[in-house]
Amino acid sequence: MELPVQGIIPPMITPLLPDGKLDVQGLSNLIEHMITGGVHGIFALGTNGEGPSLSYGLRKELIQESARIIAKRVPLLVGITDTSEKGCLEIAHAAAQSGADALVLAPPYYMPISQAEMVGYLERLVPKLPLPYLIYNMPSCTKLHLDLATVKKAQELGAIGIKDSSGDMGYLYNLIDTFKNEPDFAIITGTELFLGETIHNGGHGAVAGGANFFPKLYVALYDAARANDNEKISLLREKVLEVYHTIYNIGENSSRFTVGTKCVLSILGICDDTMASPLKAFNGTDKKKMESYVALFNEYH
């Protein structure tokens, strides 16, 4: 894999059939849709991919099928976060065997742990990983906001980058600043809204959930930010904000981003909107509303 990881790397949702099995045809449609849209990598089994909600069997099947369909056209990153170290390694090895390119690792998320306990965890786990890894900061799910010293320690232990989904822009800028002399350590934002700023200020890319459905929009913004084309940036940022105010704005649940993403994909005919428990697909009223929202973005379908 070419380093550093960069560009638009959608956190791919996991297409499921109504009976809970993997929707292999939907997965194939989705991967083609994103690659055709210009994405620079695919991140499977993250939060948006409902990773922790899936059985190990389904996770392994998803990895294998994704690797097969992607066929090395773009890098495949695989989330291995788990509360059990054994489970974590099981997925990591499945990823390596299937030909994935890198792993993504957030803190184990049941026990509230300290920064020092997280460092100890990395020291024991990382030497057993069969692939390079990115550290994943996701405090709203894991309850641990990785501090800068922990991230530095992760990098010393071999991390090739960080995916930061804290939504904390001061922190993101601190990351960029801290690692500015380490050009091979990728700073990837998990907040779509920060895409322009991240690139503009020296970051490497964005794990943008919206690139599941409108990959061209996010890729265009990435390209404009790289080119310092301020006029285009302004125009595209407005579109990204509009996604926030419409597609991501149905109901009040935190899950509305992930549920909304699958809903758009089903409207676009790419895959079904079945969710893994504990999440649930939108009801008829919300789907109707989503249809009207999707129509606002015709140029990006």
Add this chain to the structure above:
Amino acid sequence: MELPVQGIIPPMITPLLPDGKLDVQGLSNLIEHMITGGVHGIFALGTNGEGPSLSYGLRKELIQESARIIAKRVPLLVGITDTSEKGCLEIAHAAAQSGADALVLAPPYYMPISQAEMVGYLERLVPKLPLPYLIYNMPSCTKLHLDLATVKKAQELGAIGIKDSSGDMGYLYNLIDTFKNEPDFAIITGTELFLGETIHNGGHGAVAGGANFFPKLYVALYDAARANDNEKISLLREKVLEVYHTIYNIGENSSRFTVGTKCVLSILGICDDTMASPLKAFNGTDKKKMESYVALFNEYH
């Protein structure tokens, strides 16, 4: 199983060998120690049992061995909380096949979910459970503080009680008040400090971590509270507070309760203090300190 679940029900730690395998001899020692100490039930694979940190294989082995050793002398409750519904059911069925008496279920703990999403989760999951279940409120780990309406819904769906580890006494009193006309719905506190008040005010029992090492102390306080023996209650409460100020007071990590419990058990010669990742056993200095603390409670060894 006699209903409601009541009395002192230790959240059993999971004895592990230095190589991470189950310490069957330590498990046997521990179970005998607790039953001899008078406990009224045993709760395996809770937070203190490091349930989510263990592989499914190890969890199933623990259930089987625990059921064999307990041999129906007291009820065995098994934690089945998991982020994957399939994993959750796998443990539930292993518990039923091994002869466990009830299940304990907290919200799936990766995705932040709403009360309504939790109710939907229960509606889908509970009909598939092979044993009666208690709902488990553990917001510091799961991020969801079950509201009263959700608990009522859980009861309508068949829950035989609640284990509340929120540490929120107003909430606990509200639970007791809400279910006072449902004598078969057990209100069990997960906060050792609230044991006396819980019993005094109409609750049924306590999942007291300290009953792993000093079962007699917590059983004596339970008996005194049932007998309204205020003098004894006062004396015993002071001892319970002393556990807080000494044994539970080493370091600042949230994990110090669980790590400290295994440390005491290793000092008492009951089992090893190996922790499951991401936790780590105390170092030499802390173990020395613990030895001096344990010595303060000679009468309860």
Add this chain to the structure above:
Amino acid sequence: MELPVQGIIPPMITPLLPDGKLDVQGLSNLIEHMITGGVHGIFALGTNGEGPSLSYGLRKELIQESARIIAKRVPLLVGITDTSEKGCLEIAHAAAQSGADALVLAPPYYMPISQAEMVGYLERLVPKLPLPYLIYNMPSCTKLHLDLATVKKAQELGAIGIKDSSGDMGYLYNLIDTFKNEPDFAIITGTELFLGETIHNGGHGAVAGGANFFPKLYVALYDAARANDNEKISLLREKVLEVYHTIYNIGENSSRFTVGTKCVLSILGICDDTMASPLKAFNGTDKKKMESYVALFNEYH
């Protein structure tokens, strides 16, 4: 003043006329109502007294009139908490000149400060206070949860007690435990629900908001707890819980306790329900609801 401060000490609301001036007749009615009901002290200008919402002029008038009406029948405690040290001392001196008995002091509440900054604040301020003081833990308003070391420091600097309104029972028990050899240091709970437990376990009293309207209920529970009369305690606790589920349960605002208290007092004909900005009296629908709730407590009117 006899030490320690103890018993039922209502956090007196401040009766206001519709034009925002002090309702002296209402104040007189209220004080007679509470003293007749058996309270052991009166705390003016706390949170329930809307202290920080009142001008210094009105605060001083309230102190003077309260002292005149109480006429030393019970101790008068005066809240002096303020963000400006000068304002704080101005109220303290007015209290001393009017014949108040003690001061109550919470952290200055605009700037988020550390425990060490709070200790420094006390070291500079306390020597200038003209009366004994109680330290006041009220984290939901001040953003600072006083830790045990800070409370100990406050006591070394002369505090004669603490009013704890954190709602954190473990903390309250720790306070009782920490100061058990300091019988002149009063541990007063600000959580009505904890009244029984506080007295039972060695605390001294309760700043119970409900004693504004039903002083006899809270005094009876205090007496029962002192006498270890468990049957009576049970009965009275149920009534106190019923206040929570009815009178304190109108709407969702944190202010519903204070607004609800004035509403009950206006229904009882004791004073008007005018609130100081930013709070607002209940509307007609809510007042109707409150009337039906008040009727449930006829025996305590």
Add this chain to the structure above:
Amino acid sequence: MELPVQGIIPPMITPLLPDGKLDVQGLSNLIEHMITGGVHGIFALGTNGEGPSLSYGLRKELIQESARIIAKRVPLLVGITDTSEKGCLEIAHAAAQSGADALVLAPPYYMPISQAEMVGYLERLVPKLPLPYLIYNMPSCTKLHLDLATVKKAQELGAIGIKDSSGDMGYLYNLIDTFKNEPDFAIITGTELFLGETIHNGGHGAVAGGANFFPKLYVALYDAARANDNEKISLLREKVLEVYHTIYNIGENSSRFTVGTKCVLSILGICDDTMASPLKAFNGTDKKKMESYVALFNEYH
């Protein structure tokens, strides 16, 4: 006053003499330093100005002296936030009489209030204000994060802008988006780090604390952002980040920004570093450290 408020508007610290009185000479030095540095307005009695910690007398003196020294060269904005409505209006009228240009109003900050209570508060208070006002979002001090509907309501009630110090960039972008068709409603960030992004994306200015000591740095960044001069923006942003990592990085207290700002000003010979209670000036060691940090920014002195 020309609308909208825009540019660099330092939240001026309040220079105090060691005896706590206003340091009029220091105030004069500071105002000249900032105006010479090119600032576009001055905001007195905000959080950085320790407004709530000062007596009304001192606040009024500060307003009068500031207005006299500024002499209409730039707009003077005055913070009137107070827990007492009367106090709030007293400062507002003093500001109007002294010739200030606008008021800045955050929620009353003792009682935790709801959005609806905040709207009611504005509806009652705003008609009594003698000058135009900006609404001030400062959740870390006031505990209330103004939601978009509340800000819109504030605007309908006459607000000419918002100062947002939430540090929440998604929120800031939502503000810009919400009011993009209201060019006279100023969106001012209170987070120095967001200065470039705010201007770039359609916001109007920054209340940048660092412009107390290095006004030229922040003004230069503002100018570069207005001119879309990306190379300059990059260079200057790095300097602003360096302020964060040095000057704003002494100790762990939230107050380190304000205490640090006065410390720099005393090193630059502009005014003393006396703080209003509850804050305290840095000790000798920290001042030494600050001297070395200040030396890093020689070009901006």
